[in-house]
Every structure is written in C-alpha cells, then in structure tokens.
Amino acid sequence: MAIFVDKNTRVIVQGITGRDGSFHTQQMLNYGTKVVGGVTPGKGGTDIFGVPIYDTMEEAVKATKANTAMILVPPPFAVDAIYEAAESGVSLIICITEGVPAGDMVGVYNYLKMKGIRLIGPNCPGIISPGLSKVGILPAHIFKKGPIGVVSRSGTLTYEVVYNLSNKGLGQSTTIGIGGDPIIGTNFIDCLEAFEKDPATEGIVLIGEIGGSDEEDAAKFIKQNVTKPVVGFIAGQTAPPGKRMGHAGAIISGSSGLAADKIKALNAIGIPVAEIPSQIADLMATKLAEYQKKKAKKKITKKPVAKKIARKKTVKKTAPKKAAPKAIKKAASPKKVVKKTAKKKAGKKR
C-alpha cells in the first residue's frame, strides 16, 4: 500500500511533447509507471515512446481509462489544463508547472474541492510510491521501498532528506512534494491523514519552510489525529522577512510565516524538529523503533482483552505479562540494527 499513487495509477501527461514533458515521460516509463497517453493539441494521432498522443483530455481519458493527469505545460496554460483534466474524469491531477497565478488557484482549489478531485501542486516535484509508481520529476534512483512517508513543500531538499533516509536503511512508502506555492491543492493535513490510514506507513517526515501557517495547522492536526511518529524539519530559519525565497509561498510577511513559530508549534506537541537535514534520518530511526516496540506490546496486550474471560482481574494482569516480553523481542529484532546504529551516531554528534 501507499498513498495517492500505486500500481493502479494510469497517467496521461498533459504537455507530453514539450522538452520537460517528453524527458520525464521517458523517466516515468523507465520506472514502470503506467503512462497510458499524452495530450498535445494538434498532435493527436501520433505517439511518443510508444505512448499515444491525443488532442484533448476528454479523448485521452475515454481511450485509455486513465485515472491520473500530470501537467507539464507552461504557466499561461496550466490553469486551463487543470480544469480540462478535472472535466475529463480523472480523480487525481498532479501539476508540476511553476508560476501559476495564485488568484487563479483560489478558483481552482475551491472548484476541485467541490468536485472531489485531488490536485497535487502546482510548483511541485510530484509523487512517488517506490516500486509501485512515480508521477512527477523526482529522481527515482534515490528512493527505496520502506515504511516512511515523506511530505514536503520543497523539491531538492526532499531529495536530500530521502537520500539520507535511504542510506540509513529507511525506505519510503510514499514521498510527496506538495509544492512551494501559497495556494496548493493538497496540503500537509491531507497527506498526514492519508499516511495515518496507510498500513504501509509507520513513520512520517514532514518538511516545511517559511511562509503561511500550514505547519502550525499540521501540528494541530497531528495532536488530535496522528498516532504514528512524526519528525519535522523547517527550512528558512535565516531568511530575511519580506523577501520571497525562490518559492512563491516562501515569504515571511510581517510577523507571520516565521520558521521559529513553526518549530515551536511542532515541538509543543512533542514532534522533534531536526536542526539540520542530516539529523532527520537518525531522529526518525529512533522514533520508529520506539513506535514499533509500542505497537508490538499493544498487539499482545490486546489479545487477552479480546477474549471475554479477560474481564477477570487476575487473568488480565498475568496473561499479558507472560506473553509480552517474548513477542516484543520478536517484533523488534529485525529493526534492532537500525536502532543501534542510529543511537550510536546520535551519540557521536553530541
């Protein structure tokens, strides 16, 4: 399992014949993503890398039964491309394009919400569920299959973090770049909710940055709804106020959007926030080991409760005590190595 994209994802690339569109189509095909069609008005009837091209999304979806659209068209055409995708019947739209006007996104966001269609982005690197599907421009070779869900407002910083996670043996269930714009279709909360429900995800890395208050909102959501361990990182602690730091959404305006406030909000609910990117993997390894230990314990203690006899006090007390230690050992043993090395390294840094 994974979130949002998996083996059943069938993709149409809007702007498939463009420089970026064709390059990334090839990359996705190499990864095994089911790219079933492309759209470039005027080039319908031809094909590229064996992928059929259509003039419109409507034709493309009808012919291919695609359920996902990926948009790689220039900014002046992106908004129209999103609406066209929405009307074509796909349930997921991933907009990579950077430079989409925020005012238009206000309309797009509210329209898609009404229609129940998920949009990821714009201005995002896309999404990958390692071993299942990649829809986006992320460099596939750094990802490994595993239990960590990664959600981020950035692109290359995400790669940096994933690279560290993979090197430490922490593979990913899904990595999703939600985008660096002020108005984006899918936010932290949507991803946290999906990761919490996803059985393949056991830990979550949240990478935020200055601007807006999505990280603060995420902290509130985690407190009430997320039981899996979360580790955070916030970029832009040294960013000056009032300056747009590359991403349209990465700007401190007045006293809002500060990195310090976001870190505070996450720390306040017990989420460790790495000071530097290279600490993230170690923090996650520690948290994950704790979580897996707890989970194993719970599984065991639940058993006698499920039996109706467990109502009697004596049974309740003695049964789990006997059973628990063995089971914990079993469950925790495969992760022991990870935990040990993580602790060692953390110790070194101190």
Add this chain to the structure above:
Amino acid sequence: MKIHEYQAKEIFGKFGLPIPKGEVVTSPEEARNLAVRYEKPVMVKAQVHVGGRGKAGGIKYCKDPDDAFFAAQEVLGMDIKGLIVKKILVTEAIDIKHEAYVGIILDRASKKNVFMVSPAGGIDIEQVAAETPEKIMKFAVDPLLGLHQFEALKLARFVYPDIKIARKAASILKKLYNAFIHSDASLAEINPLILDGENNLIALDAKINLDDNGLFKHPDLENYRDLDAEDPAEMEAKRNDLSFVKLDGNIGCCVNGAGLAMATMDLVKYFGGRPANFLDIGGSSSPEKVIAALRIILDDPNVGVILFNIFGGITRCDDVANGIVAAVEKLKPRVPIVVRLTGTNEEKGKEILQSLDFPATNSMDEVVKMAIKEVSPVA
C-alpha cells in the same frame, strides 16, 4: 510585486473607484505648479514601498503653493526606513468627516479572497485587529460565485450604519473586488476610505500588492516595477532566470532548488558561518546560468568563498560541473570555491572538476564546514 500609491490609484481609477485629483512629480517646482492649478490646499505624499510614511514625516498638508514647494523640497530625498524618496504624489486636500478601512487579501489559510472592513480607519489595521478586534468584519468571498450585492452591503453597513452611505460603500467594495481580481493582486486596500463634508466616499490612500506569477497576464502592470526600489543584483538574477536574495554574510551560496538553498543558508549559520546570499540556480543548470550566478555572487565584495551545493536529481552533476569550469575560466574568481556534488552523474561531475583542483565532497554538512574554514582567520 509592490507598487506605489499613485500606481495603485491609477488602477483604482480604471475600475471606477473615487480617488482624489492628483499627479506624481519629482521636483518642488512641479509641486508648486500643481497646487496653483488645483486652486486649493494640497497633500504632498512620499512614494516609497514602505508603510508608516506619515509618521516618518513623508506626508504633508500644504495650505498654499509656496507651502507645497517647501514640503516637496523637504520630502524629496528624504530617507524613510532606508528608502530614499524620489517621487512625490501631490493631491488635492479633502475634508475628512470619517475614516474607514476596507481591504481584500488572498488568504492562504482559507484559500479564498477575504474582505476586511472596519469603521476604525486611518491607522494600521493590524493594530485594530490586535486591540479592538470587534471593530473588524471579515468575509471570505466564494471564488466560484464572486461578491454578491447583498454581501457587499452587509460589509458596508458594518462600517456605515446609514443605509444611503452604505449603498455607496457597497458599490466601492464591488469595484475594489474587481480591481483586485483583474490585476491578480494578493492585496488591495483603501486606508483610509474617507467620507467628506458632502458625504462622498473617496479612497484617500491606496495600496495594491501584485502577484508576480500573475504579471504575464498584465504586461501594463509590469511597467509599474520601480527599478530604483529593487536590488540591482536581484534584478540581474531575475533577468537570468535565477532566484537571488542578498544577505549580509561572506559565504556565497549557489544551490539548485529553493528549499535546499534555504536549508544551506541555515546550515551555514548553524555551523557558525554567515551566508552572503540565497541563490537558486533552478532545475536545468546550463553553463550560462552558472556563469551568471557566479558573477552575481562575486559582485558582492563581502564574499570570501563560494559554496556550491548541488543535489543532482533532474539536474545533472556533470552539467553543473561543466558550468563551474566554464565560469571559472571566464570570470577567474578572486575567492576559493568549495563544491558538493551528489546524485545523478556525480562521478562524471567530480571528474570534470578535478582539472580545477577544488575541494569537493558529497556531504552537505562537510561542504559547509569547508566553506566556513576558508573564511575563518588562520589561528
């Protein structure tokens, strides 16, 4: 993009909002001539991209043309929060019976355009929000439906209990909404919206912030960019499709990707150094871009070392390495360069760089420490 009051008023005028008669000038003589022509007292207002102009002495009431001359002389060249006044707006002075605040912002949290109105105008709305929040009414417009008349009237009546005035104000709110939407603004506000002696509503001040991403739709608004108010290095970067922000440190940073670029600055600070800039060279890093980036960084005399932090994803390390080699040949940098290359075609990239004999690493932590060492005084 920030624009000046007089430019915002031009936009307001196009959308039928009532604005006082006025013109922008650059000399005291012109200010005097305007006052003569208007045949009434005028206001002289500094045009700089910063709030609190009044408190700083940048806005003056002038009872006659001579007064306007001297006020203009005083305000032109004035330093307001680090910005030098080069233009002034001269407008007719108007009797003020009441001052209100009306504004609309693109709200990230609700993902809607949100109106804010208050009968307490003329002062900073954030102050009103903090001290007397009950004096503010907010309303999020449904973007799919737009602003209905009855909604505009409800907002207007909160400010003006008198229905006659409220109806005029509702019309102003609708026009403000149109101006906001059709300029792709992220903020449009009138503070104060005033009621004069004859119960006319007039936008005495005007503020509009434009979304840079929306400017491709409005080539006319792109002309509003005040090149004097922009940092020349930042403009040069923009021309080369780079994202650059100047800081006050000595470690020049050249990174691919905005998030990683921010994290690199943070890491420099974390290990005890001072970043000289934020610079994102973007995804496809052609040699030309690397050359432009290096030139912009080297233009800063404070820079004592240049740090490259490249995570090759879609960007290929060998492309960047070729760019670095070309840039070094062309610019002959006066400072050392340290490089971190990781990811796609990392080995090829390192091979290319070997000819230059730069210290290179594949760890972000390491490269930052190396850069700091280069600018630290030798013990």
